Amino acid sequence: MKHSLDADFEKSYVGGPVIRMQNCAALTGKGITVLFGISGSGKTTILRCIAGLERPDSGHIRFGGEVWSDAARNVFLPARLRSIGLVPQEYGLFPHLTVFGNVSYGLVKMIAVERRQRVAELLEWLGLEGFKNRFPCELSGGQQQRVALARALASRPRLLLLDEPLSALDNPTRVRLRRELRGLLLTARIPAIIVTHDRQEAAALGDEIMVMHDGCMIQHGPVNEVFSKPVSHGVADILAVETILPGEILANNDGIAVVRVNGISLQALAGSLPPMTKDVFVCIRAEDVSLSSPGENAASPRNRLSAMVTGIVREGPLVRIGLDCGFSLTALLTPQASEELDLVDGCRVTALIKAPRIHLIPR
Amino acid sequence: MTWNPDDWQIVGFTVWMAVLGTLVILPPGIALAWLLARRNWCGKTLVETTVSLPLVMPPVVTGLVLLKLFGRRGPLGRWLWESFGIEVVFTWKAVVIALAVMSLPMLVRAARSAIEDVNPLFEQQARTLGAGELRVFFTITLPLARRGVMAGVVLAFARALGEFGATIMIAGNIPGKTTTLSVAIYNLVQLGQDDRAWMFAAVCVVLAFVSVAASERLSRPRKS
Amino acid sequence: MKTFVRYATIALCLLAARLLAAEEITVFAAASLTEALTEIGKDYEKSTGDKMRFNFAASNMLARQIEAGAPADVFFSADETQMDGLAAKGLIVKDSRKAVLGNTLVIVTAPDGPSIAKEEDLAREFIRRIMLGDPKAVPVGVYAKQHLEALGLWTTLQPKIIPAESVRAALAGVESGNAEAGIVYKTDAAISKKVKIALEIPASKGPVIRYPVALVAGCGHAEAAKKFLASLYRNEAREVFLRRGFTLLTSKE
Numbered sequence: 001m002k003h004s005l006d007a008d009f010e011k012s013y014v015g016g017p018v019i020r021m022q023n024c025a026a027l028t029g030k031g032i033t034v035l036f037g038i039s040g041s042g043k044t045t046i047l048r049c050i051a052g053l054e055r056p057d058s059g060h061i062r063f064g065g066e067v068w069s070d071a072a073r074n075v076f077l078p079a080r081l082r083s084i085g086l087v088p089q090e091y092g093l094f095p096h097l098t099v100f101g102n103v104s105y106g107l108v109k110m111i112a113v114e115r116r117q118r119v120a121e122l123l124e125w126l127g128l129e130g131f132k133n134r135f136p137c138e139l140s141g142g143q144q145q146r147v148a149l150a151r152a153l154a155s156r157p158r159l160l161l162l163d164e165p166l167s168a169l170d171n172p173t174r175v176r177l178r179r180e181l182r183g184l185l186l187t188a189r190i191p192a193i194i195v196t197h198d199r200q201e202a203a204a205l206g207d208e209i210m211v212m213h214d215g216c217m218i219q220h221g222p223v224n225e226v227f228s229k230p231v232s233h234g235v236a237d238i239l240a241v242e243t244i245l246p247g248e249i250l251a252n253n254d255g256i257a258v259v260r261v262n263g264i265s266l267q268a269l270a271g272s273l274p275p276m277t278k279d280v281f282v283c284i285r286a287e288d289v290s291l292s293s294p295g296e297n298a299a300s301p302r303n304r305l306s307a308m309v310t311g312i313v314r315e316g317p318l319v320r321i322g323l324d325c326g327f328s329l330t331a332l333l334t335p336q337a338s339e340e341l342d343l344v345d346g347c348r349v350t351a352l353i354k355a356p357r358i359h360l361i362p363r
Numbered sequence: 364m365t366w367n368p369d370d371w372q373i374v375g376f377t378v379w380m381a382v383l384g385t386l387v388i389l390p391p392g393i394a395l396a397w398l399l400a401r402r403n404w405c406g407k408t409l410v411e412t413t414v415s416l417p418l419v420m421p422p423v424v425t426g427l428v429l430l431k432l433f434g435r436r437g438p439l440g441r442w443l444w445e446s447f448g449i450e451v452v453f454t455w456k457a458v459v460i461a462l463a464v465m466s467l468p469m470l471v472r473a474a475r476s477a478i479e480d481v482n483p484l485f486e487q488q489a490r491t492l493g494a495g496e497l498r499v500f501f502t503i504t505l506p507l508a509r510r511g512v513m514a515g516v517v518l519a520f521a522r523a524l525g526e527f528g529a530t531i532m533i534a535g536n537i538p539g540k541t542t543t544l545s546v547a548i549y550n551l552v553q554l555g556q557d558d559r560a561w562m563f564a565a566v567c568v569v570l571a572f573v574s575v576a577a578s579e580r581l582s583r584p585r586k587s
Numbered sequence: 588m589k590t591f592v593r594y595a596t597i598a599l600c601l602l603a604a605r606l607l608a609a610e611e612i613t614v615f616a617a618a619s620l621t622e623a624l625t626e627i628g629k630d631y632e633k634s635t636g637d638k639m640r641f642n643f644a645a646s647n648m649l650a651r652q653i654e655a656g657a658p659a660d661v662f663f664s665a666d667e668t669q670m671d672g673l674a675a676k677g678l679i680v681k682d683s684r685k686a687v688l689g690n691t692l693v694i695v696t697a698p699d700g701p702s703i704a705k706e707e708d709l710a711r712e713f714i715r716r717i718m719l720g721d722p723k724a725v726p727v728g729v730y731a732k733q734h735l736e737a738l739g740l741w742t743t744l745q746p747k748i749i750p751a752e753s754v755r756a757a758l759a760g761v762e763s764g765n766a767e768a769g770i771v772y773k774t775d776a777a778i779s780k781k782v783k784i785a786l787e788i789p790a791s792k793g794p795v796i797r798y799p800v801a802l803v804a805g806c807g808h809a810e811a812a813k814k815f816l817a818s819l820y821r822n823e824a825r826e827v828f829l830r831r832g833f834t835l836l837t838s839k840e
Contacts, residue, residue: 052490
């Protein structure tokens with residue numbers, strides 16, 4: 001329990017929403033927790049409360065048994081006593097100090113020799129040798145991020161907090177650093193909370209995810225679980241599940257439900273739906289839709305829908321296909337696959353969706 | 364029309380008094396600027412207004428207030444005389460006080476503006492790295508506000524150089540002891556020695572020019 | 588309507604004539620004459636209908652203002668030097684110049700202040716500061732310096748001297764307690780309740796004090812000003828001056 005964060009607090013601003021973090025006994029291990037939500041959902045506020053830069057209006061925050069804030073007992077441990085490392089959104093590197101000055105800022109308690117050693121160690125580990133005497137304005141975005149990380153890690157904090165660590169970078173750098181960052185954080189073996197609004201980032205970086213909406217935490221759990229089983233329409237929306245449609249359950253046999261969406265019947269797993277549910281939302285991710293030329297019948301997916309292509313858009317290394325099969329559907333294919341099927345606007349295809357990949361949420 | 368050694372004394376005295384006056388207001392002025400920029404408290408508006416008063420009131424009114432405070436029979440004057448044997452009115456100490464009070468608002472306003480321009484996120488970041496308030500102030504806030512603060516200091520100094528109304532009220536015009544440049548000019552005109560008055564006026568203009576130019580230079584952003 | 592306009596015009600003309608007929612006389616006078624001349628001025632206004640405007644300040648400052656073109660009709664100085672200065676520049680009507688009044692110097696202290704038996708007492712320890720009009724130009728200061736020099740005390744006392752802008756500023760300095768002693772005119776000491784006369788310097792021992800008055804050359808209201816000047820030598824005015832403590836230098840005209 002040395003690294004467990006126990007937080008249950010509220011914070012609001014005049015004229016703004018109440019931001020609430022409930023019953024979060026997260027970080028029982030040394031993993032990475034992602035705080036996920038759209039801009040304005042209160043993620044940064046929560047981070048700042050955990051960091052000790054804001055004082056919650058009510059509730060408490062405890063870390064590793066130490067009380068950091070307890071509104072009822074009027075206890076508040078200021079940021080400088082909390083042994084945390086913060087990497088803010090724009091990195092917040094002190095512009096008037098060199099890289100060395102920045103990284104060593106939190107190391108006043110060390111003697112000069114030790115300090116130099118520790119900084120050299122960190123810079124080498126992060127691939128920044130030789131940058132010791134540069135100023136932040138002379139560094140690229142990626143380099144600044146690593147300096148900010150080095151600075152946060154220098155004094156061996158008990159908890160790392162990162163606010164949108166990759167949002168200030170250009171796309172290619174972002175993709176590259178996404179991989180690197182997770183590796184770095186796991187090697188550092190310090191529990192981390194990362195705030196992001198990018199679901200690819202969340203999926204790539206996190207072990208656990210907490211989804212925020214309108215100031216409240218509405219779902220948390222392991223990343224894969226939360227992504228594939230959003231607990232409500234709101235969460236599904238936030239996680240950008242591409243197809244969310246209202247439907248009606250017609251029958252429920254042995255855990256397989258028959259759902260009608262816009263007059264079309266689909267088979268899906270009833271899963272953990274409460275019995276006697278009739279009205280649901282049907283969630284289908286674009287990654288889970290396969291396409292084949294019309295007419296082919298010998299494939300396993302239970303749901304075969306005749307569809308017409310309404311639009312083709314290149315999206316990074318993949319192609320996003322808009323379809324109309326009685327309702328609006330999106331599929332994600334490789335460019336190769338798209339070429340092999342000779343997909344053009346207006347042509348007919350068959351959309352295949354595996355029953356277990358259709359997720360139902362009560363309405 | 365010649366320049367006497369006595370005349371150099373007046374210039375030197377004026378500059379030295381302006382330096383002392385500026386040094387005296389430096390710590391309280393910057394501290395006050397920080398409090399106004401970074402903290403809110405009950406009565407803040409009152410303090411803000413009081414500090415700005417010498418800027419807006421006629422200097423002789425400020426001088427009058429100081430005279431009442433530091434005169435032999437005034438509250439501060441009597442206390443200083445009875446406890447320490449220190450006389451203020453009609454001495455160089457009165458000059459320093461007059462200059463300090465009149466230039467304080469310039470320093471506070473400029474420094475406050477400069478500190479407000481420092482992104483508070485830097486200060487917060489420093490706190491997460493373990494720095495206490497004093498360390499944050501001296502290592503982050505002040506260095507980042509340096510240019511504006513310096514410009515304020517120079518402006519305060521320039522103001523002190525030219526101060527007249529309050530000075531003549533509490534320090535009078537005692538040759539060799541409390542005569543500053545502006546007081547000397549006033550006096551020379553009264554004596555009908557306009558030529559010499561113009562000589563001193565020229566020195567004033569040069570000093571003012573140099574000070575304001577320095578202040579402008581300092582507040583211009585560094586070209587990166 | 589026509590009738591109304593006609594009568595209105597006549598009324599306006601009469602008013603203008605009345606206003607034009609009443610002259611305004613501007614007198615620049617030494618600070619020490621404030622009370623005396625204000626009183627005389629009021630009486631004069633009542634009897635002649637002319638308006639009096641006074642500007643009281645140290646004589647040297649007034650002289651500078653007149654030199655710079657200030658619109659004075661009459662200049663009443665506390666010493667001859669300032670008047671000489673203006674005469675040399677042709678700024679006064681020479682024929683009109685006359686030394687009218689005399690005065691006495693006194694040493695004043697706070698009512699509970701130390702007693703001063705002779706001028707030499709000023710050199711003692713308990714007198715730390717002495718307020719004088721600026722001895723470089725303000726008449727009362729010039730007179731005081733003259734006197735102290737004659738007694739051989741000037742060099743000793745110089746470190747204690749605080750020069751003031753005018754005789755009234757010197758008086759105020761002693762009244763406020765910021766100086767232990769001051770040298771002013773007897774007439775000034777008389778108007779203040781906050782000082783006492785510690786020592787009077789009799790005319791026989793002290794410097795010669797003469798207050799000249801003259802018409803300013805090229806002034807705007809010469810005739811009216813001349814009339815006012817003449818009134819200063821009459822009994823009513825002389826009586827006021829005497830009552831206030833001035834001595835009279837000119838004989839009745």
